[in-house]
Amino acid sequence: MxxxxxxxxxxxxxxxxxxxxxxxxxxxxxxxxxxxxxxxxxxxxxxxxxxxxxxxxxxxxxxxxxxxxxxxxxxxxxxxxxxxxxxxxxxxxxxxxxxxxxxxxxxxxxxxxxxxxxxxxxxxxxxxIPAEIEAMVDSVRNGTGDSEIALRRAVFRRGMAFLGFPESDTAVPQTITHFVDTIAQHAPDITDQDVQDLLNAGWSEAEVFEVAVAASVAAGYGRLKIAWAALADLSKEIC
Structure with a gap:
């Protein structure tokens, strides 16, 4: 803030x-x-x-x-x-x-x-949607990282699902669903213990960070798509 x-x-x-x-x-x-x-x-x-x-x-x-x-x-x-x-x-x-x-x-x-x-x-x-944003989203979902691409894609789609978009067929591992869902719905509720629990479960710090980024970008991108759809509807009404 x-x-x-x-x-x-x-x-x-x-x-x-x-x-x-x-x-x-x-x-x-x-x-x-x-x-x-x-x-x-x-x-x-x-x-x-x-x-x-x-x-x-x-x-x-x-x-x-x-x-x-x-x-x-x-x-x-x-x-x-x-x-x-x-x-x-x-x-x-x-x-x-x-x-x-x-x-x-x-x-x-x-x-x-x-x-x-x-x-x-x-x-x-x-x-x-600005090309820079699309490139960033693609990098988060498909770029090189410490976490698997399939995981980041699934996390991203799960975050988007809270906004009414289709969820991925690939399930997010149970050990990380609470973390992902809390970021998507009310991120201030995340605690140090939540992060520590993931580390204790065998996730690396880099993997946790990349999962957090994927879930967070999904929350922003989903809202952007919703607003763009509203603008498109309004544009049709004006025309």
Missing amino acids: LTHGAVASRYLGEDVVYEAFADWTKARVRPEVKATLGVLAKLTTCPLEFNANDIQPLLKLGIPAAGIEQAVVIGGYIFNYQNRIADAMGADVLKDKVNRAGKMLNLTGRSMLKDRKVSGEAVAYSGV
Whole structure:
């Protein structure tokens, strides 16, 4: 949370960011920002209920489709998977490194969306998930690692299944299902003991980390796909 706060603080100021963390509905931000926070909050907490009706108010406020795409990529995808990895592995961001981390996250989001120009015009929905994201997901599922590719694929599909997508035919080993399911549903509930139990069961630290990454990226990617489908439905209605 500190890292993500650093991104917002670069534009809004720390006081406003902490207000948003405490209760985004009462934060002193522009209506467009508050409405966008509401959309991202629902996408994060109630993804199965998310649809085109949730996005429509943003367009009415003058936020172009390309701007909504940016918000979803950064708030719905990047922050969702990074928070889960941090929660699962107990990663803490040291305060003197927060601004540097925030700058990195900001540049990451901008890089993924470098070809999407946002203006005051009603920019059409692109319909394309950024290639950098697809490449990252493919690397998580199929790249070289300490864990087996079949395991990472199964973990990824299990994470996506919580969001309404088909589950893999390959079962996730019983010893690691609690870890995967908790990351998918409420990662802050992961404890040091959960990780230690996996190590005691014979999983290596590298394998545990890669499983955490696969489950976390699935949570972000699934939400991104849900939001993209909602944008597509809205685009059809406009046409």
